Amino acid sequence: MASSIHDLARHLNISIGTVSRALNGRADVNADTRQRVLEAAKKLNYSPNQSGRSLRQGATRSIAFMLQPHPGDQQYGEPFFIPFLTGLQARLADYDLDLMVVMGEPGQYQQERLRRVVETRRADAVVLANTRREDDRIDYLSKAGFPFATLGRSQSGGDTYPSLDIDFERAGDEAVDRLVARGHRRIAAIRPSHDLNFGYLFLDGYRKALKRHGIEGDPGLIADGFINEAGGYQVTADVMLSKDRPTAIIFNNDAMALGGCKALAEMGIRPGQDIAVTVIVDTPLCRYFSPALTAFRPALEPMGRRLAEMLLASLPAFAGPEGPRIIREVWPLELIARDSD
Amino acid sequence: MASSIHDLARHLNISIGTVSRALNGRADVNADTRQRVLEAAKKLNYSPNQSGRSLRQGATRSIAFMLQPHPGDQQYGEPFFIPFLTGLQARLADYDLDLMVVMGEPGQYQQERLRRVVETRRADAVVLANTRREDDRIDYLSKAGFPFATLGRSQSGGDTYPSLDIDFERAGDEAVDRLVARGHRRIAAIRPSHDLNFGYLFLDGYRKALKRHGIEGDPGLIADGFINEAGGYQVTADVMLSKDRPTAIIFNNDAMALGGCKALAEMGIRPGQDIAVTVIVDTPLCRYFSPALTAFRPALEPMGRRLAEMLLASLPAFAGPEGPRIIREVWPLELIARDSD
DNA sequence: TGTGTTCTCGTAAACGTTTACGGAAAAACG
DNA sequence: CGTTTTTCCGTAAACGTTTACGAGAACACA
Structure with a gap:
């Protein structure tokens, strides 16, 4: 079913190294053979195995979003996050990044879930929501040197991570x-x-x-x-x-x-x-x-997009020529006057 | 920072094979050495690299949830899904499975996003929402032999996949x-x-x-x-x-x-x-x-849990001794009488 | 003592990629 | 034609696991 780079190489009678280079747009491959490789890839319906890639490159191409519901009896959770997630996911998808959603049980200590993501390297970075004034998740990630960004400010961790907040x-x-x-x-x-x-x-x-x-x-x-x-x-x-x-x-x-x-x-x-x-x-x-x-x-959906951009800008692998940048932004809210005042 | 199985082996002066077997609870390892391995794992803060595992085992231990917002100008999306997601994620977490969320742009053709997930093998199974009467996503997954379950019934695909729906x-x-x-x-x-x-x-x-x-x-x-x-x-x-x-x-x-x-x-x-x-x-x-x-x-959060169970029961890797089972369920809704009728 | 069994472990291959290195062939140059 | 440079490609190692295979040691049994 799934064809690998080896299948392509065998089919074209060239080496897997060349196939890989051709697919990745490397310069040192003949225009002609590149063409043939691309055609064969299409014909054999090839797409790269993400696990193999992740292992080799040490990057999973996925970002974890940690959402911790507040304790309480909410029947429906927080409508807040769907549009934010939509924006976040949309921008990450532009970069071919996946979004992993990690929700704690309401009120449960979330640290453990976070550790698991970080230690098993299931994601390349983390987005935190529901930031607290003193946030041990931020402390942990900072100390571990794991890239992250937050929706909401905190007093933890200093200015070492991107954050986006409402004003x-x-x-x-x-x-x-x-x-x-x-x-x-x-x-x-x-x-x-x-x-x-x-x-x-x-x-x-x-x-x-x-x-x-x-x-x-x-x-x-x-x-x-x-x-x-x-x-x-x-x-x-x-x-x-x-x-x-x-x-x-x-x-x-x-x-x-x-x-x-x-x-x-x-x-x-x-x-x-x-x-x-x-x-x-x-x-x-x-x-x-x-x-x-x-x-x-707040403009939730644009905020989701923006935080994705800010996170990416802080990652060496995605930062532009100027290198990684830490950005913090605070966005205004729009007053919607209705009938209660 | 991150220690591998090799580090453990070197530290204990035994082979990586033994370390792996000890960690995975295999029978053919001395109780004593297993003990030492586990202690060393704790001491060196070892946890297995998921990419390595996925590559070797051909399974990513993550499930993709596809959520396609309806076209329209909804400011806040569908509150429906947060509690469902909460339940789904909670049960998957019990099995150490991650949840990947894939949202299409509203109204955008989602097939392409789905293909990407399947072909790059980023997930072991897919959960579909917003099922349509004739659903090409279901047709595609069936034909591709990729495991999936749906929230909502459809006329596509026959009885070959688990589905959970509201009555x-x-x-x-x-x-x-x-x-x-x-x-x-x-x-x-x-x-x-x-x-x-x-x-x-x-x-x-x-x-x-x-x-x-x-x-x-x-x-x-x-x-x-x-x-x-x-x-x-x-x-x-x-x-x-x-x-x-x-x-x-x-x-x-x-x-x-x-x-x-x-x-x-x-x-x-x-x-x-x-x-x-x-x-x-x-x-x-x-x-x-x-x-x-x-x-x-509807009881959304329990439904999320249940669909996770049903999906897992259909996967050979998780099915009980009787082997994989396809389950279809339709859940009742509870009438909440209020003031509008 | 010889034979067979069990316990335990090491070796090495495999999963699918990417990439450093080197070499052959072709091109450029004098 | 000889030398240097460029172009292109193959080789092989590496990422971190799991696991089939086999072998040595210990043990049981006659």
Whole structure:
């Protein structure tokens, strides 16, 4: 069935070395024989065995994407990642690279899965998502000298790896700006715990904007909870029970916002009328929720493409003439004004 | 950095053959030397190079999942697949198998990507999603003798491969049942075109139930459109313009239902009050939409696990003592009654 | 002691590539 | 025509495994 380079060589009565060189576009092969080799390859339906190639070249031509679902009872996981993955995969495919997806069990320690990928050399590089402020996966990869890139920043590992992130800080800032312009002064910020890095960034922007507007922050209006609907419900209920209620809430996660809106509904508080609600990362749920939630939307699919490019630029095998480059980018979000604020 | 089997052999002053046999649990190796090999492996942080293994064994220990986004302008892709992927990946990981994800460009011909995977032997088997009634991917894989399984049935390929599907027929039937019990007689069925197989299955169930209830179907109430929001909008508007309007609509896709509801809203028709709306495959969007949409929900994550098992059972290398088995399963959906009917 | 069996291990080939090296033939040059 | 350069190709090693084969040593048995 599958023909090898030996089959081609036998068929053409030349050596396998020549066949290989012809196929790989090496210069030291006669134009005529190259032609014959290519024709024979087509005729015998030859395509190179990736295992053989990987072994010889020490590169698998595949990139691993590590996706760790947040702990929780999510029925459907994070819609966030499909478009990102689409972009990532599309750009990798341009370079004939495969994408391997490694998902941990929700909440399970992912380090072990990562080690396996690295140590058995199943991938040439890794893309990490869900970066935490202190991320032992980053520490591990750095120490092991294994190439990687991250979706999201972290404090681990220094500036030694490419990373692409959403500008949560600016989004938090803008969200406050918009709410203040609409007359709000008591603005709550609700974000996930779990040491997820974006929660800190969001809060930075939130605080900066408050200060700029001369509003002194009320610590009671900042809260964090489990990054799912139940967590949002819980923490929102808590915040709304404080004696001096907020008139606006910024949620740093869509699932938490949904849970929060449920809590609000039970208290008879209507987003968009009695309270303003803004969500920092938009998902389709925000759009179809009633009232439709004003949210900040990232360009996920282009981000996937971009991170692939950044990763490749950092790999010696793919970097251009200037050699490998480490790039870090932070992308803005687009405000999608809807009905909840 | 990475130690090979040769390093172990040198370190222990024995041959690589013995090392390999010791690591692989072969019987013909002294218990004592095996112990020493295992200790050395741990000490030198050895783990087998997958490329070397693949080359020798002719198996890559990775499974490819082919996901082809439907054409359309979906911002976020299909939430359907994340939980399925989670289950699939989890079970494969139990067998130390990797998951490779191959996504076509939306609407792009996927055959080429598939051929590449097969011909370069990057995976040992393939899992297909979005099966069509006549599916050339299935024809190709069958002819090539390459192992695969499908999420969704097809008319192609006969009974030669494992497949797992949702019982769209029964869901269509039950949906009609429920609506008839609530007094509806004019029930529309809106489904995707594109030759997607589940659209046919759904319609079979729909028709069967109508006949059972002695309702003669109105062909004008059956319509298909593009499988996205715009398609649902369009075809729903058409159906509602017929002189004898339906009192209920069953949508065979969540995005189409959302678009349909938009059309209804513009006509001042309220789901749950003026018309009954049922969705055949539930997604989170159905739950958060307002009114929350009554929908049939599959157990996606368990289905992912199950399909992995079925695929493995069909592979000689993994099948139990009885040898490889071809299994086909159709899973029921659970009705989630909400507010739209 | 001789013969047969079992246990354990080393040797070497094989999987399908790529590539460093060297050599023969052809071309270029004087 | 002799020498040098260029062009082209074959040889063989290497990547890291697994495994068929065989052989030496130990053991059992008569």
